[in-house]
Structures are given as structure tokens and as C-alpha cells.
Amino acid sequence: MAIIELENVSVTFPPRNRRGEPVNAVQDVSLSVKAGEIVGIVGYSGAGKSTLLRVVNALERATEGRVVVDGVDITRLRERDLNEVRRTIGMIFQQFNLFTSRTVYGNVAYPLEVAGRSKTEQRERVSELLRFVGLFDKALAYPEQLSGGQKQRVGIARALAAGPSILLADEATSALDPETTVEVLDLLKRVNTELGVTVLVITHEMEVVKTIADRIVVMEEGGIVESGSAFEIFSAPRHAATRRFVRTIVDDVPQEHELEQLRRRHPGRLVTLSFKEDAATQSQVFAEIVRAGIELELVYGGLEDVRGRSFGHLTLELRGDTAAVDAVVARVGELVPLTDLGTGEGGVAR
């Protein structure tokens, strides 16, 4: 069942001054998120990611379209009813946004205070959450006494306090170092698996969505340009923007300058083969090459693992009789997707 349903949502900001143009931050976006999913939204700065996320808890109102959260159409809900809905949606931020005037305990208790829960109830829930995020011993510390990773864990505990079914994360790891990022992502994953919370993660770091997202949505200029399972997106990106993103962490076909360098060291025929776990196996491909008596060397690329499924792009140098190489390239090309990069001197253009 879809827990979040966006139907043709647009958000337009009024022009900043009289002569300015209105900003179409989000344009005609439809997105359906299933309960229990982790969805990653990626896009460059200004693509409209934050705005789209903020539509889900109505911090931003959709100027057009419909937003349905947990079966409730929140598009035209009154402010007071919205506050009720917001308590079922947690949110964490890049800059953590902890209350500096409150201790860790006070921060995590805040949503419970707002919801008018009793002091005893607050104490129980806060201890439970601080244990969950591993910060029980920091309950009386103030935010400035915590590291970035600890702050974000407090942020997560606070976002979970009222027992939400959805967690929105806006660049939640972008201010953290790689090691701490992994910690926080692990925690988000536990939030998803142990508490069954649906998670929406915004990021411009592909490593983040690769680690935790079940499904990835790519945004550009306010719209969704591509979406699919994490495996689909990483192993076979279609849109140019998606390819640029995937390339930041996955080597596919070597780029122009990389190819030049490769050629300097490898005069033979260069081909890039794309493997996917459910397509032809490597052993089949390599057997084919060896049987033809062709020498081969792995010169570029690698294999990746996305949520337990592997794929990758390997660039090989093939050396041997030109006709034999041609023949083997043709046969291998029938087994797996192949990009022929040719040889250094006047090779086949790709």
C-alpha cells in the first residue's frame, strides 16, 4: 500500500521582486512510496529535492496537485489538523537543527511535550530512544558538546519520538565525514527494518543511496527524470543526469581523458563489457575469448554490489590476430552489452 502518494504536484514560489519571475521549484511530480520502503531522491543543487520533501509534511504547500499521506489528503488540510499529521512524520536535517537551549534529553522530549504526553511517558520514551541510537549516556549533554554524528543521532531520536511512520531526511549525512556517514546510514537502516519506518532520503551523494535506498528517484529542474530500483538505476542508468550521478561512484566506459591514458599503455583492442548478475556470466565470456586464443588483460572498471546484487563494467584489452579479435568481439557482443573502443591507431569509433 502506498503510504505517500504525490499526484501531479507542483510548487511555484512567487517572484522575489516585482520584476522577477516566479520559481517553479517542483513541476508536475507524481510519486508513490510504499510503506516500509527506503526511497532515495537524488539531484543537483536547485533540482527541487528539498521542496519536494517539504511538501510531504506540508512545510511547503503544493500549489497544484494532490498530496496523500497515510490515506489522508493533506493538500487542503487546516493548520491544526496538519500539526496532527506532522507528528506522524519525522524529519532530520543536514545542519541537525537541534535546540541549543535544550539538552539531548530535552531535544528528544520536545515532540512529546508538543503532543502533550505526560512526564512519565516522556521519560520512558526518551530513554528508550536514546538507547536505540546509542546515546543514553549523553542525555544531559548540550548539543555543542556532541560530535556531528552524535548530533545527527539525536536528530534521529527526536524525529522518532512521537512514533512516526515516515522519516524524511534532507541531506542528513552531507555535513558528516565518510565514517560517520556510514554510522548514520546504518542507523537509518535500523530505523527502517526494526521500526518499520518508511524513509525518504534526499542526497547528492550516490554512495548514500547506494548503501540504503531500495528505490531511487532522480530529479532535474523540478521534475523526476528517472526512477527505478537501486539496482536498475546503478546497473543501467538511462537519463543523462542519472548517468552522471552513477558515474561518480561506478566506472563504466572510460571517459575521453581516461581512454587516452589507457591507450598509451595498452595498444591492443579495448572493449568495455557490462555485466549484470542475471545476464550472461563472466565465465562464459572469458571462456569464449580464451577459446579463440586471444590474450586478454583487465585494464579498467570493476564490479559493484547494490543491495546484494552485483553488476559492473570491465574494460579489457584484447591482443592477437586482428581477424580473430574481430570475430571474438562479435561473439561476446551477443552475450553481454559491449562497447567497442577500438585500438589506438584509427580504431573503431564508438
Add this chain to the structure above:
Amino acid sequence: MSAILDGLRDFFQPVIDLQSEFVSAFGETLFLAGSGLVVGGFLGLVIGTALYVTRAGGIAPNAFASFVLNVLVNFFRPIPFILLAVALQPFSRAIGVDGIGTGHAVVAIIFGSAFGIGRIVEQNLVSVDPGVLEAARAMGASRWQVIRTVLLPEALGPLILGFTFAMVAIVDMTAVVGTIGAGGLGQLALTEGYRQYESVVTWTAVVIVILIVQAGQFAGNALARKVLRR
């Protein structure tokens, strides 16, 4: 030795003669300053918070309210206090307070401090990270809850320093209203010091006022340090 002491006693004789007047003037000054700081401070907090939340992009944007508040503050705040005190006499009478004396002085000080403090409060609130307010909104806090439980607590340190700063201006006002018969150290310095050519009386009043300001400044700084934890 005793000659020096005798000399000192002679020098301070006018002050010693006015001992009880000094005590009651001290009390009056504290009362005037206190009412400015407490009542004017409260009104200033309300005005400043209203200025902040009604701004464009604020917690409760309201162009009309924002405009009216700004016009009011910009109208009253620049008026030199002595003129404001005189000009407010009809207002005092209208609300049933004598146009002269302590009652009217209290009205004038509250009026003057409320608008001054209003602007200070607004500036202090601007320093609060909007992300923190957004976080509270995202947790389902109503606008009013955000103001009361996040905005003001988060700005408490700067607010205390702002009020401390305003306190000096208010003590200044308490001296000015001495000219319209409000009592206090200002009036004492004026009537018993300046007009009687008793510089020692004037200066004693001045020193006491300085001590009041210093004590207030010290308390404000200490409190702010405690709240800001540094």
C-alpha cells in the same frame, strides 16, 4: 588624623544632611527603572516578537500588521525622551494618571522603553537559526508553541544581554523624568545639587546611579553567561 576626618565630614555635610532624601530617591529610581524594565520590557517583548513573526517569510507573515507595527515603532522610538515625556501628558491624563509626578513618569518610561526594547528584541530574534524553528514546525508544534517553546528560549541569552543594554537607557530615563517632578536620584541631583550649587550632592547622586547601572550590567552579564553556557 582627626583633622582629615573632620575635613571629610565637612565636605560631605550636605550629603549627610540629605541622608533620608537620598534613601527615598534611591528607592524611587529603582521603582521607576524597575517598572520600565518589567512592564516596558514585557510590552517590548510582545512588540519585538510581533515584529519578528509578522515579517515576510516569518512564522506568521502578515504584511499589514508588520507595516503598522513598524510605523508605530519608527514613529515613537526616535523621539528624544524628554520630549516624549512632555508630549505624553495628555495621554496620562486620559488614562486617569496625573500629568506630573511619579505616575506620569512611570507611564512615560514604560512607553519609551517598550518601543526601544521592541526593536532590540526583534534584532535578537533574527539571530535564531530558522532551521531550528522549521524543525519544531515539522514536529507538529503550533505557531504559538514554536514562539513560546523554541523561539524565545533559543534567543534567551541574547535577549538577556539586550535587556541589560536597555536597562542603562532606562536608568537614563529615570533621571530625565526628575525634571517633571518624578522624584528619584535625578530630581535630587537637580533640586538639591545643581540648583543649590552643591556639587558634592550632584556627584553623590551620579555615583549612586553609576553603581546601579554597574550592578545591573554585572547581573545581566552573569545571567547571560549562565544561559549561554560560556
